[in-house]
Amino acid sequence: MAISTDKLNTLTIAEAARALRARECTVPELFEACASASLAQNTELNAFRELFSDATTDALIAAAQKQIDDAIAGGPTALEALPLMCGIPVATKDNILIDGRIAGASAKMLENYKATYDSTVAAKLRAQGAIFIGRTNMDEFALGGSTENSAYGVTKNPHDTGRVAGGTSGGSAAAVAANLTIAALGTDTGGSVRNPSSYCGVVGLKPTYGAVSRSGLIAAASSFDQAGPITKTVADAKILFNAIKGHDPLDSTTIPADFTYPVADAIQSQKKTLKIGVPRHLLEKGLDPDVAKNFEATLETLKAEGHEVIDIALPTSSYAIAAYYIINFAEVSTNLSRFDGIRYGHAARGKTLLDDYLESRTEGFGDESKRRILLGTFVLSAGYIDAYYRKALAARSQLATEYTNALAEVDVIATPTMPTPAFVIGEKSDPVSMYLEDIFTVTANLTGLPALSVPMGTVARGDKNIPAGIQFTAPKGAEDLLFTIGAAVTGETVY
Amino acid sequence: MATTDDVKKLAALARITVPEEKLAKFAEEFEAILGYVSKLDELVVPQATPLLPYTNVFRADENPHEIGKYTEKLTEQFPAREGDLLSVKQILIHD
Known part of the structure; x- marks a missing residue:
């Protein structure tokens, strides 16, 4: 039985993969459903910077359909070998390089920058037959938490267009939430996959640092950056994560294939009920009461299903935002120093070569980029590097030890993903109040641990219901534990 | 920390110009941000804390x-080129 073609965009990866194999729909129909929904809604949401609809995309679609047809003709073994991502439209954040496409990081600096090669994540998806549907809006250079720092306007939350979609992968999360695509990729430096996933009511995974290659991502803060899936279900997050992960010779920080994690895969798959640690001391201040209520209710449900919830202490977490931002400023200012208007990117021309640099950088960077470049220059300067940067590294190390110790006692750690639901556009105008929103998310980046945000209901704001997310953090390499507990929250079965 | 002169000095080091009318705002924001992150001073980290x-x-x-596989793609992005060469301003000036 064919699925109504105007609803195909609402499918999950798992549903679409099944429908394509059962010939209930075709790759062109699936793509068309997403593309037309995107065309209809993008003017309002501003989720996409660009929709990829041309001969290059048509060729990807035709090749994927042929791969599926061949697999069907080849019988059960061929179908089994067909990648789940084959024929699935995927939106990619504007900082993920796709050969021949513009990758602009939603910054004026890279407005016309055309990628000269595929990022490893794009190459993997391409090899599996996924269809790139378009590049999504983000905070410029992945600096922000609301997509308000995009040089091309804010992305609006599909649940209430007066509110932000979160950030920095706001376009990816909004596109998934509004069914403009089947799934999306974001990148997460301090919560940039999980924050918009929480605000938009979708699932977002920040993988273990080194699980996914950073080759071909426009770098924000290299010791934090990880690409991750933004999807409609936990099962889909697992499918997309499996599609992009793996050691990569092009990224020396990726984890070798033969590396053994402390929590082995076999143990992860056997665990059906988990011990969940909750750092209560972090929830005492600054947490929205409605979000707190949903969080407690979700924990109660998990308890009723046989999971155990215990209090844990992570005292260094109170210093996490301070340590995170110092390191972020330092790494961002270093990474953004490559943009000088000489070889590529925005190129203003003045009287001298120095003027060329000054004018290109002054015109090409937005205020938040400038702020972080200057602060990074400060925390790395002689006389201040010990008090700021090196102290932050020590705090990071102490925090990592604290998390490792806590995760020896519990399977996962739970907090709300964000302390508040999505806020009204323009409401947070000072940088510090924006940074404080990251209290629960930055710890996974500081420690390198994987973390998953899944929807935990909605909170009422006026006549609208705004989503909230619960976040689970697991030991390194224990993404499967996150999928198990995430699925317990959403009521899914994950294989 | 965080006078408008400090902002100017950092901007010069980072090859950025902060316009006069924004200097005061930047200085004020830096004051607030550095004030916040200075909370790390309270944290006592044992001397021997090993870094990651x-x-x-x-x-x-x-x-x-x-050789040449990426030449055209890369040179295409040059703001100014002479053949496959990147064209830039003269660096040394002889007065």
Whole structure:
């Protein structure tokens, strides 16, 4: 039985993969459903910077359909070998390089920058037959938490267009939430996959640092950056994560294939009920009461299903935002120093070569980029590097030890993903109040641990219901534990 | 920290110009941000706290891609070029 073609965009990866194999729909129909929904809604949401609809995309679609047809003709073994991502439209954040496409990081600096090669994540998806549907809006250079720092306007939350979609992968999360695509990729430096996933009511995974290659991502803060899936279900997050992960010779920080994690895969798959640690001391201040209520209710449900919830202490977490931002400023200012208007990117021309640099950088960077470049220059300067940067590294190390110790006692750690639901556009105008929103998310980046945000209901704001997310953090390499507990929250079965 | 002069000095080091009318706002924001992150001063970290085990990773300088494979794609992005060469302003000025 064919699925109504105007609803195909609402499918999950798992549903679409099944429908394509059962010939209930075709790759062109699936793509068309997403593309037309995107065309209809993008003017309002501003989720996409660009929709990829041309001969290059048509060729990807035709090749994927042929791969599926061949697999069907080849019988059960061929179908089994067909990648789940084959024929699935995927939106990619504007900082993920796709050969021949513009990758602009939603910054004026890279407005016309055309990628000269595929990022490893794009190459993997391409090899599996996924269809790139378009590049999504983000905070410029992945600096922000609301997509308000995009040089091309804010992305609006599909649940209430007066509110932000979160950030920095706001376009990816909004596109998934509004069914403009089947799934999306974001990148997460301090919560940039999980924050918009929480605000938009979708699932977002920040993988273990080194699980996914950073080759071909426009770098924000290299010791934090990880690409991750933004999807409609936990099962889909697992499918997309499996599609992009793996050691990569092009990224020396990726984890070798033969590396053994402390929590082995076999143990992860056997665990059906988990011990969940909750750092209560972090929830005492600054947490929205409605979000707190949903969080407690979700924990109660998990308890009723046989999971155990215990209090844990992570005292260094109170210093996490301070340590995170110092390191972020330092790494961002270093990474953004490559943009000088000489070889590529925005190129203003003045009287001298120095003027060329000054004018290109002054015109090409937005205020938040400038702020972080200057602060990074400060925390790395002689006389201040010990008090700021090196102290932050020590705090990071102490925090990592604290998390490792806590995760020896519990399977996962739970907090709300964000302390508040999505806020009204323009409401947070000072940088510090924006940074404080990251209290629960930055710890996974500081420690390198994987973390998953899944929807935990909605909170009422006026006549609208705004989503909230619960976040689970697991030991390194224990993404499967996150999928198990995430699925317990959403009521899914994950294989 | 965080006078408008400090902002100007950092901007010069980072090859950025902060316009006069924004200097005061930047200085005020820096004051607030540095004030917040200075809370790290309270944290007592044992002297011997080992940092995360970062190591440099090297690979042999071998197996290059064929010469010219990316030339056109890269030169296409140049703001100014002469053939396959990147054209820039004269660096040394002889007065």
